[in-house]
Amino acid sequence: MPTRTGRYTLILNSCPSVVGFAAVASKKEAEGPLARCFDIVNEDCTFGESTWEKAESRMQQVVVGKALEKAQLSSTDLDYVFAGDLLNQCTGSAYGLRDLGVPFLGVYGACSTMAESLMLASLFVETGCASRAAAVTSSHFCSAEKQYRYPLEYGGLRPPSSQWTVTGAGAAIVGQSDAAPYIRAVTAGRIEDLGIKDANNMGAAMAPAAASTIKQFLEDTQTQPSDYDLILTGDLGQIGSDILYDLLRRENIEIAKNHSDCGLLIFDREKQDVHAGGSGCGCSASVLCSYILSRIRDGELKNVLFIATGALLSPTSVQQGQSIPGIAHLVHISNTK
Amino acid sequence: MPTRTGRYTLILNSCPSVVGFAAVASKKEAEGPLARCFDIVNEDCTFGESTWEKAESRMQQVVVGKALEKAQLSSTDLDYVFAGDLLNQCTGSAYGLRDLGVPFLGVYGACSTMAESLMLASLFVETGCASRAAAVTSSHFCSAEKQYRYPLEYGGLRPPSSQWTVTGAGAAIVGQSDAAPYIRAVTAGRIEDLGIKDANNMGAAMAPAAASTIKQFLEDTQTQPSDYDLILTGDLGQIGSDILYDLLRRENIEIAKNHSDCGLLIFDREKQDVHAGGSGCGCSASVLCSYILSRIRDGELKNVLFIATGALLSPTSVQQGQSIPGIAHLVHISNTK
Secondary structure, eight states, rough: OOOTTTTTTOOOOOOOOOEEEEEEEHHHHHTSTTGGGGGGTTTTSTOOSSSSSHHHHHHHHHHHHHHHHHHTTGGGGGSEEEEESSGGGGGGHHHSSSSSSSSSSBOOOOGGGHHHHHHHHHHHHHSOOOOOEEEEEEHHHHHHHHHHHGGGGGGOOOOOOOEEOOOOOEEEEOOOOOSEEEEEEEOOOOOOOOOOOOOOOOHHHHHHHEEEEEHHHHHTTTTTTGSEEEEEEEEHHHHHHHHHHHHHHHTOOOOOGGGGEEEHHOHHHHHHHOTTTTEEEEHHHHHHHIIHHHHHTTTTEEEEEEEEEEEEOOHHHHTOOOOOEEEEEEOOOOOOO | OEETTTTTEETTTTTOEEEEEEEEEEEHHSSTTTTTGSEEEESSSTTOOOHHHHHHHHHHHHHHHHHHHHTTTTGGGOOOOEESSSSSSGGHHHHHSTTSHHHHHHHHGGHHHHHHHHHHHHHHHHHHOEEEEEEEEEEEHHHHHHHHSSSGOOOOOOOTTEEOOOOEEEEEEOOOSSOOOOEEEEEEOOBBOOOOOOOOOOOOOOOOOHHHHHHHHHHHHHHHHGGOOOEEEESOOHHHHHHHHHHTTTTOOOOOOOOOOOOHHHHHHHOOOTTTHHHHHHHHHHHHHIIIHHHHHSSSSSSSEEEEEEEEHHHHHHHHHHHHOEEEEEEEEOOOO
């Protein structure tokens, strides 16, 4: 049973493990610094499918299959799958996982979905609601551009503050085990909206939510940023990260030394023309479920705060002049119980 | 702590209560048989807002406020809110609840969202993850038509199998209490897809999922349909309900005598020109959180199986020739612990 500490944080006393994890990515991600970390790379973005949406569904299907394979499990070993994505009506998940035969709980947290789904899967295992539960999330550059911005053929110019949607997916299977990585605590975020209306500056829209959730977790647990090897947001990019530092400094919290962002890790901004960094549900999912969880498992990282951030806008809400609500959920992942 | 019974059902041993509930609806719903049951009715569908999407957000804000008021609680008494809707990127929930200041967990299950969110809120209370959690869901005829079908001004003809999206919202607040209604058990559904491709026949697409989840729950709990006063699906409409009976009869399960459907309860099909019945996340939400929960509280209904059904399609998936995956989640609600 979890223990509530402070106002909003739950300590998972059984320390559920991530018993299997996998990441899928595409050509551009495989040209970046994490190229060797992904389990599967598809060179042409289609994953053998005829549309971008079907390609995204295929990624979800493939990534959960790979995570199960690495954990030496089959789908019948899963009690629940928590999944979501950026496509309208979350069809990346629904179509990708429709043949899995596992009770399906769809979640939507925009780019915070990996943290939300991992949090719910971990709480289900912690509380005995599930023996094992999977968290699966994806995004696809082409399906996202077409849906949120312009047809690809239009060749719209991207301002410097924009981020590049990652074509990738991640899956984490949570269960009870005596092997790291362990899920130690979770903090669900509140919606924060400081009035940013520029849909090409998602980092700025999401930074206040990340600051709020990080501050809340540190207060609740009475810990300091220096207690963690890595405070990993995903995906604020460069502009959002800088705003996050500023917002937290106003609260006398300094994280710059041990902070990184999934959107900055996955691409080489000097060489890859991604402007402010990577984004999309699949960004934090594919970085967490490859490079990060491997390093926690291997003891290279001892204590990581994973804070996936989401911008809860839609193209319609932007057209109607609404500002962009942000959200950030936190999962504390550790090498030790 | 919950007990797993059978393969997929969780028994909630603490029997969390629905400590507050409310429903909001609009003019057409208030002309139907449940007119007197809704807490708030807005006559002109706009809820004082300038767009349909903002109107839907306003409904979510209003309905959770009303449920809190009826429970004599404030938002600070809530540990989590689980919410979702049909709008792209679930903006009905995100914008409606952004000022609530409560940790926000977005869910997406199309029209099954009320059952999914109520299930998660109940499990959070059962397991001590939350003292109180809210489940909130909405739909709006105008925002749904515009997004899924045609501009309203086009006046597209609707085939007889089509259903009418309810303009309504429901909120249920779950906590520990010695007053009914009590949440006794939950069964999360698996995605079922028997190949229906007609987006104007959602009932047919969702019926297999409802049949699968009902059969699973009865098997898991070793109970019969006659053990329940009401088996309430939402929202199969007339065509989907008939298919559900047929599918279950193949399994020697007969539910027609004590079955009803939220999409059939909310409108008078003879007089209201809604074709096969009501639909939308707000259909099962507004029926459950008014007429049904009141009758359980008052002892007129002793044991209800609430099975909200969702069609996990998008306009894009239909245009790409994909069939429609369905899902159904079940919550057993009772007058006694």
